[in-house]
Amino acid sequence: GEEKAKRAGELVIANEDKAARAAELVIANTELLFEGEEKAKRAGELVIANEDKAARAAELVIANTELLFEGEEKAKRAGELVIANEDKAARAAELVIANTELLFEGEEKAKRAGELEASIKNISLTEDLMLSCLKALSLARDNETGNHVIRTQHYVKVIATQLLIMGKYSDEITEKKIDLLFRAAPLHDIGKIGIPDSILLKSHKLDEEEWATMKTHTTIGESVLSASNLKFECKKTVISTAIEIAGGHHENWDGTGYPRGLVGNAIPLAARIMSIADVYDALISKRVYKEQWTHDQAVQEIISMRGTKFDPVIVNAFIAALDSIHQIAQQYHDA
The missing domain is CATH 1.10.3210.10 (Hypothetical protein af1432)
Known part of the structure; x- marks a missing residue:
């Protein structure tokens, strides 16, 4: 009888231990549950963060590509400006030559105009003299x-x-x-x-x-x-x-x-x-x-x-x- 009572007491203690252990397991499971939710939440945040990083990386790639093209365009434009400036320099040289030629041509024309004017005056004087003679001749023979x-x-x-x-x-x-x-x-x-x-x-x-x-x-x-x-x-x-x-x-x-x-x-x-x-x-x-x-x-x-x-x-x-x-x-x- 005492043995059974002792055994029964041990069973009660064992059951209490099991109950306590069960309570601990419940608490542990609850903590794990919260921890899992926290991890899931954290994992979600990491996914979002990674997506943001990926998007940012893509933006950086696009920006770098645009900068690359912009750099090439500037280089091309710079080359064109160099060529344009060379053309302008050549044109300026041509204009200097042309203006010099025009200056000499103008002097030549002025000289030629002077000679022509003198020639016309001589012709006019000669013609007037001839006209006077012809007119006198005409009147001398006309009734x-x-x-x-x-x-x-x-x-x-x-x-x-x-x-x-x-x-x-x-x-x-x-x-x-x-x-x-x-x-x-x-x-x-x-x-x-x-x-x-x-x-x-x-x-x-x-x-x-x-x-x-x-x-x-x-x-x-x-x-x-x-x-x-x-x-x-x-x-x-x-x-x-x-x-x-x-x-x-x-x-x-x-x-x-x-x-x-x-x-x-x-x-x-x-x-x-x-x-x-x-x-x-x-x-x-x-x-x-x-x-x-x-x-x-x-x-x-x-x-x-x-x-x-x-x-x-x-x-x-x-x-x-x-x-x-x-x-x-x-x-x-x-x-």
Whole structure:
């Protein structure tokens, strides 16, 4: 009985120990549970930290790559700038050379311009001297007065100036051309130096043969002036204009004139202008073979031949300038 009681007491103690041990196990398990949760939490934090590091590493790789490309781009750009600066330096050198050449070229041109100006002055003086001689020669052989030459010279200038004002024949009529016309007009009948006195000074109507001879004064004038013009290479001299006038001032707009029967604009403009001036002055002048016409009569005669003998455009310019034309006729009338 005592043995059983003792055994029972030991069992109670053993059970208490087991209960205590069980409690300890429960506590230990609880601690392990918390520790496991803490480890899991910590592990999660480590995973996140590692992910952050991986992301940061990726960003660093990208940044380094961008820096690499940026460095290459800067290196490339630096190379381009070097080349550009070399090009600019070369261009600057070229400009220095070009400016130097232009300086010498400018000096050469200035020198050449001076020589050309002197040459033109010499030609002009020579031409003026020749014109004076030719004009004197023409007047010495012409039965018309010197005032006829002066009047027609001024008529031509007035008509040409009116054409310029009206904007007609603007490709031909310029201030320079008007000056050439004015200076060339006195030579319109220079060919009469080749006409015999028996015809040139005849006081009544010429017969058919004499008239044929008289008409050659146009081509004779061309020949005389052409020989004089050989000295001048320029085609826009007073002499070249005088050749056009001498050879063409008896041509008619409708082709019925002489010496070539030219029609319309085929007749040189200088000759077409001279034609009206010459006829008007002949009409208002008294000659041994004709009576003097009034200004109004002469004007009406000119108008009646518009489009037949005369260029209609030039007739219009003549009419527009009638006041000046009449004033010239009165100022330089024959004594």
